[in-house]
Amino acid sequence: MGSDSQHVLMLPFMARGHLIPFLELAKQIRRRTGFIITILNTAANIQFLRSQLLGSGVDEAAGGIRLVELPFCASDHGLPPNVESTRGLSLPQMIDLFYASTGLEAPLRRFILEEIIAKEGRPPLCIIADLFFGWAFDLAKNLRSVGVTFCTGGAYGTAAYVSLWKDIPQRHSNDGEFTLPGFPKSHRFHVSQLHKFLRAADGTDSWSRYFQPQLSKTVNSSGWLLNTVEEIEPLGMSIIRNYVKLPVWPVGPLLPPFMLSPPPASDPHDRKDRCVSWLDSQPHDSVLYISFGSQNTITLTQMMELAIGLEESGKPFIWVIRPPFGFDLEGEFREEWLPIGFESRLSETEKGMVVKKWAPQMEILSHRSTGAFLSHCGWNSVLESLSQGVPIVGWPLASEQAYNSKMLAEEMGVSVELTRGLEGNVTKENVKKIVELVLNREGKGGDMKKKAVEVGKHLRAAMKEDEFEKGSSLRAMDDFVDTILSSVSHQPV
Numbered sequence: 001m002g003s004d005s006q007h008v009l010m011l012p013f014m015a016r017g018h019l020i021p022f023l024e025l026a027k028q029i030r031r032r033t034g035f036i037i038t039i040l041n042t043a044a045n046i047q048f049l050r051s052q053l054l055g056s057g058v059d060e061a062a063g064g065i066r067l068v069e070l071p072f073c074a075s076d077h078g079l080p081p082n083v084e085s086t087r088g089l090s091l092p093q094m095i096d097l098f099y100a101s102t103g104l105e106a107p108l109r110r111f112i113l114e115e116i117i118a119k120e121g122r123p124p125l126c127i128i129a130d131l132f133f134g135w136a137f138d139l140a141k142n143l144r145s146v147g148v149t150f151c152t153g154g155a156y157g158t159a160a161y162v163s164l165w166k167d168i169p170q171r172h173s174n175d176g177e178f179t180l181p182g183f184p185k186s187h188r189f190h191v192s193q194l195h196k197f198l199r200a201a202d203g204t205d206s207w208s209r210y211f212q213p214q215l216s217k218t219v220n221s222s223g224w225l226l227n228t229v230e231e232i233e234p235l236g237m238s239i240i241r242n243y244v245k246l247p248v249w250p251v252g253p254l255l256p257p258f259m260l261s262p263p264p265a266s267d268p269h270d271r272k273d274r275c276v277s278w279l280d281s282q283p284h285d286s287v288l289y290i291s292f293g294s295q296n297t298i299t300l301t302q303m304m305e306l307a308i309g310l311e312e313s314g315k316p317f318i319w320v321i322r323p324p325f326g327f328d329l330e331g332e333f334r335e336e337w338l339p340i341g342f343e344s345r346l347s348e349t350e351k352g353m354v355v356k357k358w359a360p361q362m363e364i365l366s367h368r369s370t371g372a373f374l375s376h377c378g379w380n381s382v383l384e385s386l387s388q389g390v391p392i393v394g395w396p397l398a399s400e401q402a403y404n405s406k407m408l409a410e411e412m413g414v415s416v417e418l419t420r421g422l423e424g425n426v427t428k429e430n431v432k433k434i435v436e437l438v439l440n441r442e443g444k445g446g447d448m449k450k451k452a453v454e455v456g457k458h459l460r461a462a463m464k465e466d467e468f469e470k471g472s473s474l475r476a477m478d479d480f481v482d483t484i485l486s487s488v489s490h491q492p493v
Contacts, residue, residue: 014041177191293378
């Protein structure tokens, strides 16, 4: 039977930071195997994925990647009307979305029975489900398919996240510090790295009651796929393999191909976005890019101190800015949220650029003038930055970002942390000091740059394939495919 007749289903969690790497994984599997790939999600998320697919030049009908809507009604689960993702939700509402996501199980089961088994005569080869969807692995087993977990984060950060929720070791800390099961005793964590619901978790709260059983069920899957590279996270890979006792395949970085090409000698961008045009006028390796992701922001006090510190540093920067915490993230930005005359001074001096809500991040990070990235340390942003050899200033805000930040600073040596969370203390003096440090190509800033460049080489090498060699992530992908095909061939008829 030809590989093109095999069918793989993919089920991402309803957040853009998960949807995008799932789509890149689908493209990678399709390219290497010819399998039919079907990604299933709610209507709004499928619409977003369709726009991403079209934007990357892939024709859904001809490209072997199908996008299928599953029925979902937010108001049935106590969510605001028409909410189908984490976008626009407050942190207390997030847990409602997690519980609501279990409502996808029944329509997914119907789809498999009626559209796959009834029409194709057998279950899908594999169901690749998000780390947060442990229930999907019970379904895969019940329908005699192979269930595989896909972790959209890195090895270290994911291992910390899972260990924290499953074991809640922070409950036993007296001084704020604690160790994590599965991690070396020398790796101390701190309660300030946890969001407030994890900090307060005791196993009986609503967050624990969702995460503990769902994460435990992922260990019943046939293996884990990770969006990372073996060579850049040796400790994290060792920890996660020992922790889950399953095959773990690092198949990252799941990035657009242009991000993994050798850096060009000249500007590769045909489309001259105003950010890119402004970067063209700046010295090589001189600009600080600032973005906290598509769903995060900082407090008004932090925003003011950051703005003053940036201006006093005298270093050029691009800042993607949203309304401060407590205001509508999708609302209009008010001039009063920045120091008086801040934007007009930037316009006069051309020392900086404030961009409202969105900027072409990958184009900015791959530009020769970008020297560092002040980031929330979401894993997609981390990979985009390091693939271009751009060191990071960490300001983690949610999820596993603080554990990513810790690893980037302590293990990789490519980052320095400015502060953490909305409670973190930010002063203009420290902002100025950190910005000057990371953009200085002498001392620690120079060391961070060299290490970031080395990590970028590893990321590109992992996806390299020619007549002489095949990168580690491509080998991992091939082993994953061989494993699931072997699992099916050994199933009883």
